Amino acid sequence: MSEAKKETLVMEHLVSLRYEEELTPILERYVDALIDGRIVGHKCPQCGRVYVPGKGYCPLCVVETTDRDEVQVADTGTVTGFTIVTPVAYYGQEETEPFVYASVLLDGADSTLGGQDIVNIPRDEVRSGLRVRAIWRPKEKRSGNAVTNRGWGSVASVIDAFEPTGEPDMDRAKFEEHIF
Amino acid sequence: MNDIAIVGWAQTPSVRLARESEVQLLVPTVAAALARANLDRREVGFTCAGSCDYLTGGPFAFVSNLEAAGAWPPIAESHVEMDGAWAMYEAWVRLQHGDIDTALVFGSGKSSPSQPAEVWAQQLDPYYLAPLGVDPVSLAGIQARALIDTGEATERDFAEVAARSRRNANDNPNAQVKGGPSVDDLLKAPYVRAPLRTHDLPPISDAAVAVVLARGDRARALCERPAWIRGLDHRIEVHQPGMRDLTVSPSTTLAARKAGYDGGPLDVVELSATFSPQELILREALGLGANANASAINPSGGPLAANPVMATGLIRIVEVAQRIASGAANRGLAHATGGQVLQHNLVCMLEGE
Numbered sequence: 001m002s003e004a005k006k007e008t009l010v011m012e013h014l015v016s017l018r019y020e021e022e023l024t025p026i027l028e029r030y031v032d033a034l035i036d037g038r039i040v041g042h043k044c045p046q047c048g049r050v051y052v053p054g055k056g057y058c059p060l061c062v063v064e065t066t067d068r069d070e071v072q073v074a075d076t077g078t079v080t081g082f083t084i085v086t087p088v089a090y091y092g093q094e095e096t097e098p099f100v101y102a103s104v105l106l107d108g109a110d111s112t113l114g115g116q117d118i119v120n121i122p123r124d125e126v127r128s129g130l131r132v133r134a135i136w137r138p139k140e141k142r143s144g145n146a147v148t149n150r151g152w153g154s155v156a157s158v159i160d161a162f163e164p165t166g167e168p169d170m171d172r173a174k175f176e177e178h179i180f
Numbered sequence: 181m182n183d184i185a186i187v188g189w190a191q192t193p194s195v196r197l198a199r200e201s202e203v204q205l206l207v208p209t210v211a212a213a214l215a216r217a218n219l220d221r222r223e224v225g226f227t228c229a230g231s232c233d234y235l236t237g238g239p240f241a242f243v244s245n246l247e248a249a250g251a252w253p254p255i256a257e258s259h260v261e262m263d264g265a266w267a268m269y270e271a272w273v274r275l276q277h278g279d280i281d282t283a284l285v286f287g288s289g290k291s292s293p294s295q296p297a298e299v300w301a302q303q304l305d306p307y308y309l310a311p312l313g314v315d316p317v318s319l320a321g322i323q324a325r326a327l328i329d330t331g332e333a334t335e336r337d338f339a340e341v342a343a344r345s346r347r348n349a350n351d352n353p354n355a356q357v358k359g360g361p362s363v364d365d366l367l368k369a370p371y372v373r374a375p376l377r378t379h380d381l382p383p384i385s386d387a388a389v390a391v392v393l394a395r396g397d398r399a400r401a402l403c404e405r406p407a408w409i410r411g412l413d414h415r416i417e418v419h420q421p422g423m424r425d426l427t428v429s430p431s432t433t434l435a436a437r438k439a440g441y442d443g444g445p446l447d448v449v450e451l452s453a454t455f456s457p458q459e460l461i462l463r464e465a466l467g468l469g470a471n472a473n474a475s476a477i478n479p480s481g482g483p484l485a486a487n488p489v490m491a492t493g494l495i496r497i498v499e500v501a502q503r504i505a506s507g508a509a510n511r512g513l514a515h516a517t518g519g520q521v522l523q524h525n526l527v528c529m530l531e532g533e
Binding site for chain 2: 061
């Protein structure tokens with residue numbers, strides 16, 4: 001086998017794509033309610049499931065939902081699933097300490113809020129079934145800046161985290177159909 | 181192989197900016213296409229969608245889009261990162277296995293959140309072209325200049341295509357750019373990328389389109405006058421545009437021949453000519469040339485009137501199919517394109533019974 005090593009040519013191709021869009025009308029309404037201290041979703045007129053935020057349709061029945069189907073849900077709920085994320089360095093990383101990334105099923109909702117931080121509890125005590133309540137920012141500090149059409153940041157920049165309520169854990173049977 | 185027909189369709193009007201998300205555009209569109217086909221979504225044998233997440237920058241947007249088809253209980257489905265016309269091609273192939281007899285196809289795209297010049301440059305070879313920032317309008321300008329240099333076309337010819345597109349678009353409720361400009365007025369406008377002016381370019385559009393296919397007697401049961409797909413073929417040329425003669429479209433000629441186009445009379449032709457010179461190139465490639473009855477070409481207004489990328493090609497197919505279904509036409513040709521400056525071309529031959 002030849003000892004000579006061929007030089008591998010390497011080039012960098014840096015790509016930057018700019019995207020700019022307004023929130024969909026449904027999300028605009030959702031953000032207005034959030035800033036007002038209310039969490040709203042859409043209730044499917046056919047199956048009754050409540051999606052938070054509303055999607056404009058029920059993905060299971062494939063029927064459209066509109067403002068007329070808007071309902072309010074509580075700001076208390078249950079941790080259905082979670083991950084403890086250990087940050088690694090990558091371009092744009094802002095986190096330095098391990099943090100909780102949890103799905104929270106709000107009381108009254110059938111879909112969960114993803115990516116929520118659970119605080120005021122040791123990380124190793126966070127568990128499925130934990131009852132939590134939202135920690136709202138003071139009204140003057142709320143904004144819809146972190147809510148996007150992508151689905152990330154569902155309550156971010158209004159509710160920073162959830163904390164335990166102290167209630168007994170939710171019975172698994174009551175939330176195991178709503179992990180996502 | 182030619183007992184598959186279009187039995188249902190629907191599209192949203194093309195607009196410069198749709199406030200709804202892509203899937204929110206698709207939900208009523210898919211529902212309307214199924215309703216027209218008298219088909220319940222649960223009866224659909226196969227679903228295929230065409231879209232491109234880079235248009236809105238939404239990772240896995242094509243997965244969300246599937247909610248418009250109703251993916252529970254689980255469905256057999258596929259997706260192409262291409263115009264919906266190619267999603268229809270895949271569905272047409274699937275139907276030929278003979279074990280299912282209906283398929284749902286849709287194409288969608290919102291170009292409004294992004295800069296086409298940035299997004300489509302990423303389609304080019306990353307070593308030599310993309311770093312130069314070669315954008316689609318510049319490439320189309322190079323193609324236009326080459327066409328003028330052959331002596332076969334002038335800027336006036338381009339403006340005539342544009343003027344006719346806008347006039348035809350007046351009769352199309354789904355078209356975006358309409359009007360009745362004179363060719364002389366159009367030629368007074370400044371160049372955007374010489375020799376192209378704004379009227380030679382497609383608009384930026386958001387829209388969604390859906391089609392229902394059915395086979396044989398099922399098609400006859402679902403639709404009074406199905407638009408039968410007599411032939412469907414697509415061919416692609418070399419990726420590097422510098423290696424092609426941009427003034428001709430041999431892949432269109434070949435695709436048309438393989439789709440069974442024999443040069444006979446056509447009642448309606450819908451071409452995905454995204455830039456006005458491309459209509460002239462495509463007409464030549466299809467043997468429709470200068471003698472073609474121009475009023476039968478792009479009666480919808482074509483892509484110069486509405487260009488929802490990823491839906492444009494499938495919309496051409498729908499525009500032909502609906503004219504056949506209504507009895508206004510009996511034989512038509514629809515063309516879709518992908519890649520840069522007519523690199524990849526699809527031809528669909530449609531006929532009434």
